[in-house]
Amino acid sequence: MRQTKFHGRYEDTGRVCEHPTCREAGEFRAPGGAGHGFDGPGRWRWMCLEHVREFNAGYDWFEGMTAEEILDAQGPASGWRTESPSFRPTAGVDGMPRWADYDDPLEAISARANGIKSKARRQAEMAMDGRFSREEAAALDTMGLGLDVDRKVLRRRYSELVRRYHPDRNGGDRGYETRLNKVVEAYQTLRKSRAIA
Numbered sequence: 001m002r003q004t005k006f007h008g009r010y011e012d013t014g015r016v017c018e019h020p021t022c023r024e025a026g027e028f029r030a031p032g033g034a035g036h037g038f039d040g041p042g043r044w045r046w047m048c049l050e051h052v053r054e055f056n057a058g059y060d061w062f063e064g065m066t067a068e069e070i071l072d073a074q075g076p077a078s079g080w081r082t083e084s085p086s087f088r089p090t091a092g093v094d095g096m097p098r099w100a101d102y103d104d105p106l107e108a109i110s111a112r113a114n115g116i117k118s119k120a121r122r123q124a125e126m127a128m129d130g131r132f133s134r135e136e137a138a139a140l141d142t143m144g145l146g147l148d149v150d151r152k153v154l155r156r157r158y159s160e161l162v163r164r165y166h167p168d169r170n171g172g173d174r175g176y177e178t179r180l181n182k183v184v185e186a187y188q189t190l191r192k193s194r195a196i197a
Contacts, residue, residue, distance in 0.1 A: 142186040
């Protein structure tokens with residue numbers, strides 16, 4: 001599906017306009033009938049140009065919201081409190097600050113940027129130490145370990161992280177699977193390292 005620049009037309013969708021009396025191609029999308037919220041519409045409606053213009057002229061995003069919800073949605077920090085990967089309780093495990101710990105979005109962005117710089121600096125220092133390759137330094141960082149690691153500490157930390165991220169420990173939630181895979185890869189890299197005694 002290709003979007004034509006400037007006017008929002010999606011050509012060759014194969015859809016028909018959802019207006020009850022129209023049989024034109026449904027090349028323009030409009031918010032669905034239910035399920036919209038701070039994350040956007042739940043489902044798209046597909047319409048022809050004439051009917052999408054008609055729909056947009058009468059569309060009210062705030063329909064069904066209370067006055068407090070409307071005021072909150074119009075505020076400069078709307079959406080700030082919605083959960084995203086950076087806001088989840090496990091967000092700070094990779095060494096970055098947790099966004100959920102900040103009330104001001106600018107403070108969180110600043111802390112996150114400093115965390116990224118610190119992470120890169122830590123990895124460079126570990127690699128310059130001479131004992132660890134850059135890949136091993138990145139693996140240490142993923143595991144949350146420093147230069148003073150030994151096999152016992154590595155195994156203990158690995159067990160702790162696997163228990164934390166395994167779907168069985170999270171009610172079957174597979175949302176932590178990516179992080180678990182990174183931990184497993186990091187452990188496999190480090191257990192082969194000659195620098196760890």
